[in-house]
Amino acid sequence: MKFAxxxxxxxxxxxLALFAALPAWAQDAAATPAPVVDKGDTAWxxxxxxxxxxxxxxxxxxxxxxxxxxxxxxxxxxxxxxxxCLAMIIWxxxxxxxxxxxxxxxxxxxxxxxxxxxxxxxxxxxxSDGFKxxxxxxxxxxxxxxxxxxxxxxxxxxxxxxxxxxxxxxxxWLTIVYFPIAHMVWAAGGFLFEGxxxxxxxPAALDFAGGTVVHINAGVSAxxxxxxxxxxxxxxxxxMAPHSLTLTMVGTGLLWVGWFGxxxxxxxxxxxxxxLAMINTFVATASAALFWMLAETVAGHKPxxxxxxxxxxxxxVAVTPAAxxxxxxxxxxxxxxxxxxxxxxxxxxxPKLGYDDALDAFGIHGIGGIVGxxxxxxxxxxxxxxxxxDDFAIGPQVATQIIxxxxxxxxxxxxxxxxxxxxxxVTGLRVSEEVEREGLDLGEHxxxxxxx
Amino acid sequence: xxxxxxIIKPFKLDEVREALTGLGIAGMTVTEVKGFGRQKGQTEIYxxxxxxxxxxxxxxxxxxxxxALAPRVVETLQQSAGTGSIGDGKIFVLxxxxxxxxxxxxxxxxxx
Numbered sequence: 001m002k003f004a005x006x007x008x009x010x011x012x013x014x015x016l017a018l019f020a021a022l023p024a025w026a027q028d029a030a031a032t033p034a035p036v037v038d039k040g041d042t043a044w045x046x047x048x049x050x051x052x053x054x055x056x057x058x059x060x061x062x063x064x065x066x067x068x069x070x071x072x073x074x075x076x077x078x079x080x081x082x083x084x085c086l087a088m089i090i091w092x093x094x095x096x097x098x099x100x101x102x103x104x105x106x107x108x109x110x111x112x113x114x115x116x117x118x119x120x121x122x123x124x125x126x127x128s129d130g131f132k133x134x135x136x137x138x139x140x141x142x143x144x145x146x147x148x149x150x151x152x153x154x155x156x157x158x159x160x161x162x163x164x165x166x167x168x169x170x171x172x173w174l175t176i177v178y179f180p181i182a183h184m185v186w187a188a189g190g191f192l193f194e195g196x197x198x199x200x201x202x203p204a205a206l207d208f209a210g211g212t213v214v215h216i217n218a219g220v221s222a223x224x225x226x227x228x229x230x231x232x233x234x235x236x237x238x239x240m241a242p243h244s245l246t247l248t249m250v251g252t253g254l255l256w257v258g259w260f261g262x263x264x265x266x267x268x269x270x271x272x273x274x275x276l277a278m279i280n281t282f283v284a285t286a287s288a289a290l291f292w293m294l295a296e297t298v299a300g301h302k303p304x305x306x307x308x309x310x311x312x313x314x315x316x317v318a319v320t321p322a323a324x325x326x327x328x329x330x331x332x333x334x335x336x337x338x339x340x341x342x343x344x345x346x347x348x349x350x351p352k353l354g355y356d357d358a359l360d361a362f363g364i365h366g367i368g369g370i371v372g373x374x375x376x377x378x379x380x381x382x383x384x385x386x387x388x389x390d391d392f393a394i395g396p397q398v399a400t401q402i403i404x405x406x407x408x409x410x411x412x413x414x415x416x417x418x419x420x421x422x423x424x425x426v427t428g429l430r431v432s433e434e435v436e437r438e439g440l441d442l443g444e445h446x447x448x449x450x451x452x
Numbered sequence: 453x454x455x456x457x458x459i460i461k462p463f464k465l466d467e468v469r470e471a472l473t474g475l476g477i478a479g480m481t482v483t484e485v486k487g488f489g490r491q492k493g494q495t496e497i498y499x500x501x502x503x504x505x506x507x508x509x510x511x512x513x514x515x516x517x518x519x520a521l522a523p524r525v526v527e528t529l530q531q532s533a534g535t536g537s538i539g540d541g542k543i544f545v546l547x548x549x550x551x552x553x554x555x556x557x558x559x560x561x562x563x564x
Contacts, residue, residue, distance in 0.1 A: 241498055306498050351500065
């Protein structure tokens with residue numbers, strides 16, 4: 001049988017089957033249709049989940065590791081890996097319940113602890129009526145967000161925080177900071193998810209893939225933790241140049257690749273919204289990388305590899321809340337603006353204020369997240385190419401975005417103060433001066449990154 | 453015998469080696485070193501933080517030759533390692549008291 005004949009035969013068979021099925025359709029239409037679990041959606045969400053894992057290990061571990069000094073490479077990577085693992089375990093024990101449990105109020109949820117009642121048949125909602133995902137896939141996807149957010153905070157505290165302190169900090173921080181903010185922004189019934197906060201008629205906050213939950217949260221927490229921890233010995237006096245920008249570049253690439261799972265996965269379906277998030281994740285990032293290097297040039301420096309990498313991260317951070325909430329050209333502008341502001345924060349503001357945010361977790365994730373979150377309220381407008389409805393108004397949306405930013409800043413600040421103070425009381429928080437000088441790889445883990 | 457010690461720019465090493473083997477120099481020891489002279493170093497900038505690295509990477513060549521050859525070695529070194537710009541390096545010539553080839557026990561010129 002020729003190929004064309006095969007197609008004709010198959011079409012005929014399908015037509016017959018459709019006729020045969022017609023009476024059955026008529027009956028089903030009367031009852032509630034069964035929820036559809038689309039295998040394409042499920043496959044994409046499983047892929048996205050694993051892409052976010054690639055952002056943590058090896059992505060963030062290499063990105064941050066390359067930026068530290070040789071003697072702290074392993075300590076940095078081990079803290080990221082171990083805290084991500086800790087977050088995964090806590091997530092299935094009670095984190096998912098606190099963020100997305102069946103019971104709850106505007107600030108926190110509860111129920112489904114130890115994933116009680118979840119089976120392979122359990123379903124989670126997507127953004128389309130009638131389309132569902134296996135709940136285990138949704139749980140895993142959201143789990144990776146908790147894991148990377150905690151790992152991001154460590155960028156400010158590397159090279160001096162004890163491993164034990166990082167673990168204790170991680171448990172408390174996830175519990176009192178991450179889960180409530182994730183619930184408020186992303187869960188049904190959440191304070192910022194529902195809109196109308198403080199009795200106003202303001203719309204719900206827009207946060208497509210975690211600008212508020214992940215980046216502002218992690219960035220502000222990083223700043224607070226680094227302030228409590230204090231500066232590294234020799235900060236602004238000794239050479240603390242990155243030990244391997246090659247590895248930082250590798251990590252940057254893996255972060256960018258993984259970010260497609262982060263952003264395009266947040267559509268929860270393999271559809272046009274995911275496609276929009278995908279193209280935005282390309283172009284906002286590309287624009288930000290070029291604009292960081294342009295800012296360097298205008299400031300009288302050379303366009304650098306680290307500037308390129310920093311611009312990429314700044315663009316990715318800024319487009320995160322806007323990924324599915326902006327048109328491609330809105331995303332390009334957002335990436336450019338965030339990149340230049342982050343450049344200013346990192347190269348001018350930080351030295352002036354003198355805090356030791358070692359790897360610029362606040363300077364890029366915090367500042368970039370704030371610019372992205374507020375900018376999302378603007379680029380969502382259909383007049384600017386965004387996907388907002390015809391009745392969309394920029395003013396109230398931006399007001400909501402600012403409220404969301406402020407809630408995240410206050411919540412993260414207070415929570416991190418508590419978490420860091422407890423970690424300090426239990427472990428002492430900071431390594432001894434001797435360990436800090438010798439390096440945390442040997443002092444805390446008994447091994448070195450390079451034996452050459 | 454003379455020990456000739458030269459600090460040169462790293463990218464000149466192949467050219468220098470070729471020129472010296474052309475003179476009949478049978479062996480040399482090469483080390484990657486850092487230091488400074490009139491070329492004071494470079495400035496590196498990472499995310500706006502400036503680091504003045506006041507040590508410049510160089511290559512150090514050590515070789516021993518007999519007294520008669522030494523002036524030509526120095527001259528060849530100077531020509532092949534030179535670029536005419538700052539930081540080309542220096543050459544030092546020292547007297548050597550004894551040389552021994554470990555495998556055979558040969559001494560002095562025979563050991564070179």
